[in-house]
Amino acid sequence: MNADALNGQHRVAYGDEQIVFNLRRQPSRVVTRIAIHVEPDGRVEVDAPASAALADVVAAVRKRSRWISQHVGAAKARLAHVLPREYVSGESIHYLGRRYRLKVIVQADARPVAKLRAAFLVISAPEHDPGTIRSALDTWYRDRAREVFTQRLAAVAVPLRWIRHQPPFRLQFMTRQWGSCSTSGRLTLNPWLVAAPREAIDYVLLHELCHLKHHNHSRNFYATLSRHLPGWAQVKARLDEHAELFLRR
Numbered sequence: 508m509n510a511d512a513l514n515g516q517h518r519v520a521y522g523d524e525q526i527v528f529n530l531r532r533q534p535s536r537v538v539t540r541i542a543i544h545v546e547p548d549g550r551v552e553v554d555a556p557a558s559a560a561l562a563d564v565v566a567a568v569r570k571r572s573r574w575i576s577q578h579v580g581a582a583k584a585r586l587a588h589v590l591p592r593e594y595v596s597g598e599s600i601h602y603l604g605r606r607y608r609l610k611v612i613v614q615a616d617a618r619p620v621a622k623l624r625a626a627f628l629v630i631s632a633p634e635h636d637p638g639t640i641r642s643a644l645d646t647w648y649r650d651r652a653r654e655v656f657t658q659r660l661a662a663v664a665v666p667l668r669w670i671r672h673q674p675p676f677r678l679q680f681m682t683r684q685w686g687s688c689s690t691s692g693r694l695t696l697n698p699w700l701v702a703a704p705r706e707a708i709d710y711v712l713l714h715e716l717c718h719l720k721h722h723n724h725s726r727n728f729y730a731t732l733s734r735h736l737p738g739w740a741q742v743k744a745r746l747d748e749h750a751e752l753f754l755r756r
């Protein structure tokens with residue numbers, strides 16, 4: 508059977524639960540063993556070498572089903588108490604890992620604009636319309652992101668020999684990803700990443716810059732990443748824990 512035909516959703520029973528996972532076959536030179544990931548939103552992704560039999564993948568998932576079930580449960584519990592934004596005064600806004608309060612000021616002649624003032628992110632708007640406030644907030648995040656990412660990309664790239672010129676990046680609001688790197692070397696970064704502490708931003712930028720050397724998640728990719736940021740796994744774990752908060756809208 509064509510290995511690609513096995514890609515996609517599969518299920519394994521665990522007690523009276525169903526573990527649903529998404530199988531992604533990868534060329535054997537990229538992925539050398541079966542790896543199970545629980546994403547921050549509770550999705551289960553399984554990477555497996557193209558040569559692995561489905562029975563082996565299922566056995567690997569079954570063997571770790573207790574661990575998977577616990578992590579999926581924790582992810583769902585975290586999501587449950589993160590409510591969607593209403594764009595009203597008092598809501599929390601995160602920037603560089605610090606928490607600010609949203610303060611909406613309605614002024615008939617105001618052009619919708621957001622500004623940081625001490626512990627508040629003040630948004631002036633001509634009327635209290637969630638759509639207007641949301642777009643002023645998005646503009647503010649985008650402006651901060653452009654500023655912070657430009658500065659941090661320059662700093663993070665200094666020791667990386669394979670980077671000759673600072674790579675261009677574009678900004679795109681995304682709900683499941685902090686960044687990506689195309690095979691042609693173009694970086695796409697999520698403006699909401701500026702909500703996270705600087706060390707998390709640096710980790711994501713370094714991860715994407717390492718893709719300019721290795722266009723995959725191979726062992727060599729992780730070796731390069733670890734050489735430049737030995738503690739990346741802890742930084743990533745802390746970022747994942749806060750993902751729902753930072754990606755909230």
Ligand SMILES: [Zn+2]
Pocket residue numbers: 714718723724
């Ligand atoms: Zn990557």
